[in-house]
Amino acid sequence: MITEVILKEKQQEQKLNGFSFEEIGDDHLFTGLETPMKPDAFKISDKEKKEKISILFEEIMNVMGLDLTDDSLKGTPKRVAKMYIDEIFSGLNPANKPKVALFDNKYQYNQMLVEKNITFYSNCEHHFVPIIGKAHVAYISSGKVIGLSKLNRIVQYYAKRPQVQERLTNQIAEELKGILETDDVAVIIDAKHLCVSSRGVKDDTSSTVTSYFGGKFNTQEKIAELQNTLNY
Ligand SMILES: Nc1nc2c(ncn2[C@@H]2O[C@H](COP(=O)(O)OP(=O)(O)OP(=O)(O)O)[C@@H](O)[C@H]2O)c(=O)[nH]1
Numbered sequence: 001m002i003t004e005v006i007l008k009e010k011q012q013e014q015k016l017n018g019f020s021f022e023e024i025g026d027d028h029l030f031t032g033l034e035t036p037m038k039p040d041a042f043k044i045s046d047k048e049k050k051e052k053i054s055i056l057f058e059e060i061m062n063v064m065g066l067d068l069t070d071d072s073l074k075g076t077p078k079r080v081a082k083m084y085i086d087e088i089f090s091g092l093n094p095a096n097k098p099k100v101a102l103f104d105n106k107y108q109y110n111q112m113l114v115e116k117n118i119t120f121y122s123n124c125e126h127h128f129v130p131i132i133g134k135a136h137v138a139y140i141s142s143g144k145v146i147g148l149s150k151l152n153r154i155v156q157y158y159a160k161r162p163q164v165q166e167r168l169t170n171q172i173a174e175e176l177k178g179i180l181e182t183d184d185v186a187v188i189i190d191a192k193h194l195c196v197s198s199r200g201v202k203d204d205t206s207s208t209v210t211s212y213f214g215g216k217f218n219t220q221e222k223i224a225e226l227q228n229t230l231n232y
């Protein structure tokens with residue numbers, strides 16, 4: 001847990017930089033889980049970002065010797081820019097954070113709820129190539145119930161950033177803990193990193209499993225129950 005001292009230091013740092021954490025856009029700024037962002041990350045609009053990326057990507061293609069007058073290639077810089085900002089990295093912008101519907105737990109359902117096999121596509125922040133995986137998230141209600149699809153949307157929102165799997169796992173867990181007002185949250189991610197399978201070491205059979213077991217989930221018994229539910 002973050003101490004007040006660290007919080008104050010961070011706030012001071014922010015003040016010095018002249019930006020608030022809302023402007024940088026990451027709710028996890030004070031928890032050490034933030035996606036590293038520049039303080040002025042949202043000083044220019046998405047439209048301007050796309051224009052700049054398009055110019056820069058055109059330059060990359062030019063340097064590589066590609067002929068941008070070719071009718072198949074000429075639209076690529078714009079396509080890439082649009083894909084980065086509106087699609088695969090749209091989770092960097094807090095304006096795209098899913099709105100979450102919560103309901104009262106009138107059903108008195110007090111056991112764990114598991115949303116399993118949530119498909120996500122992310123990108124490795126080291127190589128900017130895909131991470132493709134499944135996330136399984138679980139929680140025990142502390143009084144509120146979340147709309148099921150919102151669990152998938154939260155996973156996908158954080159996946160749509162340049163990521164490492166460890167951070168993705170913890171960002172999802174922290175988000176759920178905050179929304180559901182409970183520590184009783186678990187997240188398991190099983191993903192293939194194309195930077196491992198399609199290049200570099202080229203291992204096509206390995207996958208990476210990460211987990212977060214908070215509160216009541218952090219016991220051998222609950223972990224075993226969860227593993228059993230997920231057939232792990
Ligand atoms: N911990 C962690 N590492 C990751 C993740 N995604 C990719 N990596 C690793 O990040 C490392 C980057 O290492 P470098 O040695 O700088 O990069 P590289 O020369 O391209 O390494 P190789 O992939 O081994 O060719 C690689 O070992 C990747 O496998 C992730 O989600 N978590």
Ligand SMILES: [Zn+2]
Nearest residue numbers: 124126127195
């Ligand atoms: Zn990588």
